[in-house]
Amino acid sequence: MILDSLHLLFFKNYDEASLQFSPHINCFVGENGSGKTNLLDAIHYLSLTKSAFSAADAQCIKQDADFFLVKGKFLGPNNQAELIQCSLRQGQKKVLTHDKQPYERLADHIGRFPVVLISPYDTDIIRQGSEERRKYFDSLISQLDHGYLELLIQYSFLLRQRNALLKQFAERHSFDRDYLQVLDEQLVPAGQRLTELREQFLVSFIPVFQRHYTELAESREQVSLDYKSQLPGADFAALLRANERKDLALQRTTVGPHKDDYVFLMDGLSVKHYASQGQQKSFAIALKLAQFEVMAERKQHKPLLLLDDIFDRLDERRITRLLQLVANHTFGQIFLTDTHLDRTDRVLAGLSDQIARFRVEQGTVAAV
Template sequence: MILKSLSLINYKNFDSKSFIFNDKINCIVGNNGIGKTNVLDAIYHLSFGKSYFNPVATQNIKHDEDFFVVNGDYLKDNKTEKIAVSVKRGQKKVIKRNGKAYDKFSDHIGFLPLVIISPADRDLIIEGSDTRRKFIDSVISQSDKTYLTHLINYNKVLAQRNALLKYFALNQTFNKDTIAVYNDQLNDFGASIFEKRNAFLKEFIPIFKSRYEAISNGKEIVELVYESDLFKDNLKTLLEYNINKDKALQYTSVGIHKDDLSFNIEEHPIKKFGSQGQQKSFLIALKLAQFDFIKKQSGVNPILLLDDIFDKLDENRVAQIIKLVDNENFGQLFISDTHPERTENVIKQVHQSYEMFKL
């Protein structure tokens, strides 16, 4: 799968901009604030229908404009696929494939597999469990439509149950039968999601460890640990047991929406005990493992975006990472950096065709 061309209209800081890309390596270079990351984010937008950095759609429209359009021409399975994402103020976002709008955005997820590695990934370490759950969900959803459907349905039922708990508190009432309906639905969707997350991590963790070993030369032992209420009991039992707590809190305190993933180095949290370099290597290993997993599931080489890859990593370690992608196991690569010479020196080591785009 190759992104052949990209065009942007009123997207972030761009009025109008077009690119014709190399099939292998594309380097977007220029000073800070010039829009390098925005180009990569536009490519991300075409795969996921949303920004990696700012999920509020209208905030990606250029200032003082009413809309943005991102168009991409892909070559996939020897066929041209034209993808367009457009947002107009006051209207719903539209995602089109070959001129036809999707009824459900979720139908598009996974069609254009993509992995991004960015300094913003540090949120996976420093932010709350919600960020790490989204990571797990985004990886599984790219190859499992049923999982994505169950996740959407679980979140809808969860919102309804939470609204009911607020209603009970506000009206000083309680209906056991009504809450039981939501408990049953959460249990069904939650059990399926938990099983798939657990199965995914059993497969994913060895890939991740192998990637970390390659990046760090086997210097440290790292762990990913899946934490879930459902290891204790089935969700229906947990919901019934915690009902008094939920009534007091006015929201659902147990379930797969509380799942987390612990990031450890030498049996300690990497957030507290890992150096910046170790944290960066950890995150890159995580994302390269994501690449490996998605490729195995989809049979397609995902597009790989390396945003500001030199951030907190020296050139030798960057060269090591670029060499990892210097074979047929990887597809198309996009790199952003502030120093054109530095980028080109590293890229020349890998004997692949490349294109430099100076903004």
Template structure:
């Protein structure tokens, strides 16, 4: 799978931009703050339907404008012609995703069709931040891998919002609807238990791939693992909901369930967050992303559909990673482990030197204050 063309309109710091890409490596070269990372984020929008960096879609609209458009043309070996994906949003309206000008009925129908993996300096935030960030990361990955998981997650989150709204009514003037809460719990419990089971099965696939990549990055010096921490382990979720109902009413939110799960990162049995060096944390985070790439590249696909490697987005790796980790990534690029690659850097000479041993076709772009042109 390749992204052949990208067109932007009022996206972040761009008024308008149109780019044609190489099927191999595409380099965005420019000073910090010029808009290099925004180009990667536009590609992320086409793949995942949302920003990798902004907290809300409205933050991706250029200042002074009231809408943005990101449009891309994708090709795969089995397609007779490119497919056009467009993401657009206007202030005060819902985001719209179209496939060949036809809007999706649900955004979920797009997830997983055009996979992408972003390796960024902020990846170590997964280690340092709270459980919500790790849950969001693994949920996003599983959603691209398995549409059944995505549908289950959507159903669970919808019921959870209804339950929390009902809990908040307990202190309102209309009183508390205990029967409705019970009915919601009856529906929520089996969904939550299935969600937890999906996560357990996923980690069984993910961990060996992740450990292999970490061993290659760190010469196998440390033993690393990702542990799944869930309140549902060995418990009946329906019973947990009932046992915590009084506390939930007091706090006006659901305090138990898979929406409270965490993924614990360990190195030699100790928390990576507290005991690993910065270099070890970087290797851990890169290994997570490389495992993500492998699983997406080898995921089961419908009969008659050719496998497609995800797009790989590399943001400022030359500035933020040491030579050893860069060399490992570039060796994978040289070995054609990856498909189409997009990377950002501030120094063209450094980029050319780093890619000197790579046989893939390379396209270079100069980025200057929201303007981009081929070099």
């Protein structure tokens, strides 16, 4: 599956842009702040229906415009075209269409066109809190397993209902255990199954990740992931009952898979607290390379690979490893950003005869 073309209207700093892509390597070159990363983000929208960088969809509408549109044409193995369009008008719901037919639910699109993004912000997965790590793995597993995504949506909906009920109890100085029990009876099986699926995923993911770290870092450190959850070996229903008074006092649910964490370890120590910046970068990139490999294997086709600003942010050793993978045709279609065209040409020389180059200048983009 490749992205053949992209068309934008009033997306971030672009009034309009139309691009035709190479099936292998595509380079967006321009000064910082010119809009290179916004093009990667538009591709991210086509795959995951949301921005990789903006918290709210409305932030992606160009200033003084009242809507944005991102449209892409994907080509399958037999050159069969599939048109994906994502649009948002101020004050309205986001609309996603597949061959001009709107999705009833955006979730039904997730996983159809898998994507992996490697960016300077990847170490946030390590440095920030547990929510960042849960979001990363939830997104990864959801692209692979639609059943997991459905379960996650169900659990999140029930959790919001339960938290709203706890808040209502506090505001009204009342308590209805029967109503709470009805929600818990639905929350418990969903939460237990989420935990099981997360555990099962890591069994196959961790060895792939460890291999990529070893190849990338060329070091002897032993890395791993430790899944921290309250549920394995415990009765979720009993945990909810045991924490009932605490939940009522805090007006939120304090136990369950929404509190899980993934602890990143190097030689048995926390990567967040003890690893160097270089080791953290290698750890984060190894996660993304493992993600790519697992997705390619499970989906039977290679995800789109988005590389944002890697030449400015990574050292020569890590860039060399990525380019070795490019040269070995490990990756399929690649989209990358850089600030210097001559550097891009030098680094990619000999890697492919299918390279498309685009010059980006303050919201305009043109083939070079």
